[in-house]
Amino acid sequence: MPLTALPRSSIPSPPHTFLDEQIESAWELIASVPDWPLSRARDRNGVEGRSRPLQEGERAPTWHARVSVHEAEGEEGVGWEDFWRGLGERHTENEAMYIKDLRDFETVETLTPSARIMRIHYAFPFPFSPRDFTPLLLTSHLPPSDNLRAFLVVQVAVDHLAAPPRKGVVRGLYSSVERVREVRGEDGRVRCEWTMATISDAGGNVPGWVAEKTIPGEIAEDVPLFLNWVRKRKQDGAW
Numbered sequence: 001m002p003l004t005a006l007p008r009s010s011i012p013s014p015p016h017t018f019l020d021e022q023i024e025s026a027w028e029l030i031a032s033v034p035d036w037p038l039s040r041a042r043d044r045n046g047v048e049g050r051s052r053p054l055q056e057g058e059r060a061p062t063w064h065a066r067v068s069v070h071e072a073e074g075e076e077g078v079g080w081e082d083f084w085r086g087l088g089e090r091h092t093e094n095e096a097m098y099i100k101d102l103r104d105f106e107t108v109e110t111l112t113p114s115a116r117i118m119r120i121h122y123a124f125p126f127p128f129s130p131r132d133f134t135p136l137l138l139t140s141h142l143p144p145s146d147n148l149r150a151f152l153v154v155q156v157a158v159d160h161l162a163a164p165p166r167k168g169v170v171r172g173l174y175s176s177v178e179r180v181r182e183v184r185g186e187d188g189r190v191r192c193e194w195t196m197a198t199i200s201d202a203g204g205n206v207p208g209w210v211a212e213k214t215i216p217g218e219i220a221e222d223v224p225l226f227l228n229w230v231r232k233r234k235q236d237g238a239w
Helices: 016-031 080-088 091-098 208-235
Strands: 038-040 048-053 062-071 102-112 115-122 131-133 135-145 148-159 173-184 190-201
Touching: 016 102, 016 135, 016 148, 016 173, 016 190, 038 208, 048 208, 062 208, 080 091, 080 148, 080 173, 080 190, 080 208, 091 102, 091 135, 091 208, 135 173, 190 208
Parallel strands: none
Antiparallel strands: 038 048, 048 062, 062 190, 102 115, 115 131, 115 135, 135 148, 148 173, 173 190
16 A cells, blocks of 8 residues: 555446455555564553555555454443444544544545545644545444454555646645454453554645654654543443
8 A cells, every 4th residue: 555646547447356456465565564673662551553664665654553352241342233333334424523633524425335535634732724534434343253253444646637636725745554353361351452554745845844843743643532432422321
């Protein structure tokens, strides 16, 4: 998965074979994360960071990943159905509820019920300019293994004629893979492992090395934001 925007014209119609290829590529990438060098020790929320440069070079764009395992049962538990409902269904719509910098979004084109091209707008604190991204967002259930479920959420940067750059808004590039899977521990209990990997180019005048330095911490912060949002939704009876 390179850090370039795919032209919309490169997506065939019907798109199913192309989408299957994206899922396969995403699966291979996310399965390799345990072999990446450790970039961030496990924090108090149980989130571990790993990184791998896209290519050789001191300041090459880098894939950054995080891994965390979560209790599925109990009052504070967040199970597979919760992850699917929060990440697999209405992914961007839900993100806007717990990521404060995500200010607006729109569906540019729907390719299939599980694949659509989005425009996502972020407003960052001064001195950073507003930014938008146009990813292809697709979700896929994975075949169960030992009766344990899993799914992927994949975002691939796309260049779409119906979503041209806006004046005063920097166009960035962003691709990511998220995998949620059930894992059975030595105690026999089933928990949910959430692995996420991303690569991006913020664009504009932000030096790449500056942006790269902040990513491991930023993606780790998303974990408690999501979990607390899910718990509140459940407590409020919204789910």
